[in-house]
Amino acid sequence: MSPESPLLSITIPSWNRARFLQRTLQQLCAELRDRDDVEVLVSDNCSPDDTPAVVAAAQADGLPVRYVRNASNIGSDANIAQCFNMARGDYVLLLGDDDLPVDGALAALLAHLETRRYGVVCLRAYGFEADFRKECPQTSAREHRFERGGAFLAAIGQRMTLISSCVVGKCFIPHLNANQFCGGNLVQVHLVLQAALAAGHNLFLDQYLIACQRNNSGGYNFAQVFVTRFGEALDNYRCADFGxxxxxxxxxxxxxxxxxxxxxxxxxxxxxxxxxxxxxxxxxxxxxxxxxxxxxxxxxxxxxxxxxxxxxxxxxxxxxxxxxxxxxxxxxxxxxxxxxxxxx
Structure with a gap:
């Protein structure tokens, strides 16, 4: 597959978290060896730390990172939207800079994406503090396929709010400009809703595949974002397929x-x-x-x-x-x- 049209874009909006980003890129390097159908994009929101050096080290280790450094901090929403808009892949995983896929997660994911059947693939996530391998809960591998977008969205629920948990089929919404969703801390929710309803067929991989650093986000009013704005987003997409x-x-x-x-x-x-x-x-x-x-x-x-x-x-x-x-x-x-x- 040509580098202009990879199967998957793993895009990482980042700001001032070089230590966590280094760990994430190291895991991606191990997971993506011998894969030429995945691109990695880091969108650096003008970090004052060692982020450029961390990315350069990952590139030297063989990870083909496309690196974009903003001239100023454009805000988290705009940086997330920029990641989606710049992604070249048929599918986009917006990965938090402090989150990472567990061992073998990407191989399992890519096997499903190759069918290009699903609008969204949801990966179950868990929180960890120090060692993502030791702290991973043990679950059996379960797959839930949905032929109605509304049923899928009802099944994943709040998981659609976590950027690292949902792989969005950009090929189903190719002309969508994510900048229109900036301002409510939920850019990723709109992307999931759009792709899931556009495709109809969606997949929930109900096993722990994404490790998320615990208690490492904030700066927003929880009730306003996850009650008011989330509810408004759901209401805006009410349709025959999502009632x-x-x-x-x-x-x-x-x-x-x-x-x-x-x-x-x-x-x-x-x-x-x-x-x-x-x-x-x-x-x-x-x-x-x-x-x-x-x-x-x-x-x-x-x-x-x-x-x-x-x-x-x-x-x-x-x-x-x-x-x-x-x-x-x-x-x-x-x-x-x-x-x-x-x-x-």
């Missing part, structure tokens, strides 16, 4: 197993204004019983009671949506880390 029930399914699963942890962490760390967060959630979910009886107590109860309820809701919610294993694996690894010095 009210699909949207309610996504939001119901998020209220059960996604939002409780972040609200619990907000109260635990005394972050933000619980009443303001409650108002934002209420504007979208006021009439939903899951909000009133499952989420609102985490925000409105006195802090000790809120933490008790938040911990219970987080554990139970993860159990109900089938995502408890990831949390258990993380807790077990943390426990082993704490015990290791004592037994040395």
């Amino acid at each position: 009210d029930e699909d949207i309610r399914t996504i939001e119901r699963r998020m209220m059960i197993g996604y939002y409780p942890f972040y609200l619990f962490r907000q109260r635990l760390g005394r972050e933000g204004d619980p009443e303001a967060s409650h108002a934002t959630f209420a504007a979208r979910f006021r009439s939903r019983w899951l909000f009133r009886f499952w989420l609102a107590p985490i925000l409105l109860l006195p802090r000790p009671l809120a933490l008790a309820w938040g911990g219970f809701a987080t554990f139970t919610g993860r159990l109900l949506i089938g995502d408890l294993q990831r949390g258990v694996a993380f807790a077990w690894h943390r426990l082993m880390q704490r015990l290791a010095p004592r037994s040395a």
Whole structure:
């Protein structure tokens, strides 16, 4: 395949994270040896650190990195959009500079992309702190194919918000300019929605294939982005193939197993204004019983009671949506880390 039309573009929007970027590029170099159908693009948002040297070292090691360095910091949304727009591949993986594919993930992915059948391929992700191999939860390989875009979107839910988790078929939306979606911290969501609905056929690889550095992002209002703006994005794509029930399914699963942890962490760390967060959630979910009886107590109860309820809701919610294993694996690894010095 010619370098002008690779099967996959792995594009990495980066700013001031040379240490993490180095690890990501090293993993890509190991995973992509002897592949000539994948391009790697790093879009550097004018980093003041050693990012140029890290990219040069990866290039010297044989990784064919296309490097773009912005003259100034254009913001995260614009940098993500630039990555998508500059990608030459039929498919685009927007990979966080602190995230990386696990061993063998890209080979498994590329085997599916070669069919050029799917609008979006979703890869299950997990968080890690130090060693992505040791901290990877063990799961069996499962594949879920969908012939209706709405059913696929309902199945992956909040995973579409994570840029590293979704491989977008640019060949299904070839003339789309991602710059139009800047300004809401959810450029990637619009790309996933567009490609999934355009293609109809989509794939969810339900095994842990992407490792994400824990607690390494921020600078935004969680409720505004993941309730208000995310909800508006879903509403804007409502159509015959993506209806009210699909949207309610996504939001119901998020209220059960996604939002409780972040609200619990907000109260635990005394972050933000619980009443303001409650108002934002209420504007979208006021009439939903899951909000009133499952989420609102985490925000409105006195802090000790809120933490008790938040911990219970987080554990139970993860159990109900089938995502408890990831949390258990993380807790077990943390426990082993704490015990290791004592037994040395």
